[in-house]
């Protein structure tokens with residue numbers, strides 16, 4: 001079946017270049033702060049230059065997200081509509097049956113997605129839940145899609161179980177700086193987050209880790225978040241940069257909006273620090289103009305979530321995204337071999 005991208009005649013992107021030598025994991029936080037302080041045109045020039053050394057111009061990887069287990073989460077992340085601690089109108093639901101998830105993955109593939117991300121509102125998955133999710137991963141992988149999951153904290157054994165089922169990526173965000181973390185979340189620590197990232201990496205999974213801009217953080221917190229990501233033993237292959245979706249009922253419902261140009265700066269600095277990683281322009285796009293999204297792509301974003309829903313909140317309509325990519329002359333990354 002033709003993908004939506006093909007049927008709308010977007011040109012196929014060339015395969016991405018292999019990561020080049022010279023990727024640094026020894027950044028100093030002062031260097032990161034200095035990047036943030038560059039004049040905007042200089043920062044954009046540097047980000048673009050780095051981007052072109054590692055990726056073909058204008059390609060974008062698209063992932064579709066499905067909430068496989070919605071709401072009722074015991075954690076108290078101050079931005080999240082799925083926490084039991086806040087009254088947001090999101091009800092706790094059961095883990096979806098395998099067949100429903102596979103049907104959604106088939107649809108995502110037909111719509112042009114290359115990666116299918118399964119998100120669950122868990123602090124950490126229980127053995128019976130992980131068994132069912134492993135089956136989902138096995139079947140989605142068999143469709144020829146790349147697989148990604150985000151299920152909360154994992155032990156090394158659980159990460160290995162998911163790898164054996166065919167999981168390609170695990171998403172686990174650091175969200176903000178170590179210093180600001182405790183102002184946003186009290187039910188787990190930054191160290192817990194880092195430990196799961198290490199367990200995932202050690203199991204041989206690809207890592208997807210990023211953060212949220214708009215949690216009341218300072219410029220120094222933004223620099224510290226990117227510094228932590230860029231000085232992990234290996235850079236995450238995928239770095240989602242979310243803009244807070246301010247949901248009524250959450251403690252951050254009235255957080256001040258992010259200056260759009262500051263958001264672009266975060267993308268640009270992430271691109272410079274982690275040149276070979278996919279930087280994903282993630283949540284918050286429904287609030288962004290086409291022009292702001294275009295600036296984010298110019299700053300080095302080369303991945304998006306595609307499809308009308310994120311987990312519990314809306315994402316731009318697929319048609320609007322395809323039209324935007326077409327207007328910009330950008331192309332979607334082809335499916336991996338065999339897909």
Ligand code: SAM
Nearest residue numbers: 079080120121122150151152173242244245283
């Ligand atoms: N429960 C798991 C966890 O927290 O790792 C997986 C699902 S959780 C919803 C995945 C990520 O979504 C969070 O780490 C956070 O970065 C992002 N997220 C959640 N609510 C958000 C919001 N309102 N705006 C932007 N990003 C959000």
Ligand code: DTB
Nearest residue numbers: 119150240282283310311312313
């Ligand atoms: C990520 O960094 N952003 C996605 C995904 N990883 C799991 C989630 C965004 C969630 C936005 C709020 C919601 O839809 O509930």
Ligand code: SF4
Nearest residue numbers: 073075077080083121
């Ligand atoms: Fe639960 Fe994840 Fe939401 Fe935190 S971000 S409340 S862990 S679903």
